Amino acid sequence: MSARGRRPRHHALACPAFVFYALATAGCTGSQSILNPAGPNAGNVSRLWWLMFYVCAGVFLLVIAFLTAALVRTPRKTNKLAHAPDTEPDARRERRMRGVVTGAVVSTVIILFVFLVASFITSRSLYALADPNNLRIKVNGQQWWWQVEYENDVASQTFRTANEIHIPVGQTVTLRLTSSDVIHSFWVPNLAGKRDLIPGHETTLWLRADTPGTYRGQCAEYCGLQHAHMAFVVVAEPAEQFNAWMEAQRRPAVAPVSAEQQRGQQVFLASPCIMCHTIRGTDAGASVAPDLTHLASRQTIAAGMLPNTRGHLGGWISNPQELKPGNRMPPNPLSPEDLQALLSYLESLK
Amino acid sequence: MIATASGVVLGLCLMLACKREERGLRVDPPSSSRVNSKTLSELRPGNAQVVSAQNEFEENAFAMSEGKRLYEWYNCVGCHAHGGGGMGPPLMDAKWIYGSAPDQIFATIVEGRPNGMPSFRGKIPDYQVWQLAAYVRSMSGQVPKDAAPGRDDDMNVKKPEQSTEPQEPRSTGGVPKSAERPQ
Numbered sequence: 001m002s003a004r005g006r007r008p009r010h011h012a013l014a015c016p017a018f019v020f021y022a023l024a025t026a027g028c029t030g031s032q033s034i035l036n037p038a039g040p041n042a043g044n045v046s047r048l049w050w051l052m053f054y055v056c057a058g059v060f061l062l063v064i065a066f067l068t069a070a071l072v073r074t075p076r077k078t079n080k081l082a083h084a085p086d087t088e089p090d091a092r093r094e095r096r097m098r099g100v101v102t103g104a105v106v107s108t109v110i111i112l113f114v115f116l117v118a119s120f121i122t123s124r125s126l127y128a129l130a131d132p133n134n135l136r137i138k139v140n141g142q143q144w145w146w147q148v149e150y151e152n153d154v155a156s157q158t159f160r161t162a163n164e165i166h167i168p169v170g171q172t173v174t175l176r177l178t179s180s181d182v183i184h185s186f187w188v189p190n191l192a193g194k195r196d197l198i199p200g201h202e203t204t205l206w207l208r209a210d211t212p213g214t215y216r217g218q219c220a221e222y223c224g225l226q227h228a229h230m231a232f233v234v235v236a237e238p239a240e241q242f243n244a245w246m247e248a249q250r251r252p253a254v255a256p257v258s259a260e261q262q263r264g265q266q267v268f269l270a271s272p273c274i275m276c277h278t279i280r281g282t283d284a285g286a287s288v289a290p291d292l293t294h295l296a297s298r299q300t301i302a303a304g305m306l307p308n309t310r311g312h313l314g315g316w317i318s319n320p321q322e323l324k325p326g327n328r329m330p331p332n333p334l335s336p337e338d339l340q341a342l343l344s345y346l347e348s349l350k
Numbered sequence: 351m352i353a354t355a356s357g358v359v360l361g362l363c364l365m366l367a368c369k370r371e372e373r374g375l376r377v378d379p380p381s382s383s384r385v386n387s388k389t390l391s392e393l394r395p396g397n398a399q400v401v402s403a404q405n406e407f408e409e410n411a412f413a414m415s416e417g418k419r420l421y422e423w424y425n426c427v428g429c430h431a432h433g434g435g436g437m438g439p440p441l442m443d444a445k446w447i448y449g450s451a452p453d454q455i456f457a458t459i460v461e462g463r464p465n466g467m468p469s470f471r472g473k474i475p476d477y478q479v480w481q482l483a484a485y486v487r488s489m490s491g492q493v494p495k496d497a498a499p500g501r502d503d504d505m506n507v508k509k510p511e512q513s514t515e516p517q518e519p520r521s522t523g524g525v526p527k528s529a530e531r532p533q
Binding site: 328 | 474478
């Protein structure tokens, strides 16, 4: 066979191997992976995962090795004739078989028991972070976005934002989770396991990030049409940076400076926007849609779906139903001048 | 013969079901219409726009359930409660001060009415006003039962719209005495 003829076969073999490798390693890195833990909770869960992975892989290889041996081994020669009826069991063989079955059962029970204990220890460790002095954040899941409220004993120090949670590195935060429509599930694989958000009921999740970074989270319980587009980001940053961010978020929105921004504010207050959104410091105070007081400080719009740029924001405001069909925001027929002014105003809301 | 007839009937039933479940997620593109173009006066430059008296959303279950959601969302409940009324008149009875026709309800929402009903002109998109109008009529059983909302998303305070008996709408013959005083 010529070299030319062999090439396609070589490719045919290499392709599935490459695809398998890509698939096998895709989940191991990145900002949304349980195998890349950035905190103690996710660390414990991933250690349990690796323990189970290695033990199960060992068992699997052992079983395959025995199976292969049984297939390729030539049967031991016996004195009996091949066709002679097997009337009397061979005592030695029986003893050996009993030993093998007992060994397999005992080792299976031991392995499962080890898993049970490891799982118990991991589950216990997930509750070890509970502390009443933690920073408290209330997360309210809604179709299809996340309302985030930083709680404080002083009422004026609380503030709301959406789809972006900032946490200080090395400090444990307590997340109080609830929902106002259907069941959602809060999942940041790099930081912690899943926890459901249940309407009319509060669940609690504790997490700590030890490595600064931006981690993607995702709703993990099917919640309707746009479930797949219900994402958020968790930004873990050093304490001083976090405090600066929190101070900035507590302030009301900046007043519009330029003439265009002032017109944009008028457009906002005179259009359907005001029926659902809040911009603190203006008359807009409705609470059924994300708080836009510091919209320009966020990385994404539409619950982690689009990067927060002027173009995406413009397209989103004009016709959200085209980008995310079924979401609760209606299309907004604004004149081009009004839309540009509104975008300038929204971009000024740092 | 019977098989053909039943096949046709079945086909028609299926088609009806499709219409009932139709979800108008992608509504008019933003530039094609101005929001709430209806005004009190018929006088306007150019060709007059005609608002149809029929509301096609009254046969669409999705549109009416959206109307029901928006009824809470835009705080209609604040004055009209869940149909029983409070600061505003009840909507689950047969009495209508400003008319029971879909376009009259549309006008009531968009223009507002004396003694308290605010104007939502420019604040609620047209198609959502029609969804609200369809839901408001379902509260007194004015819409087909098979399309009316069947349950509440929160605690039940009354029978669902689907179980509401149709009531013959009648006019109150003017503004009620209690609403005449300036507020």
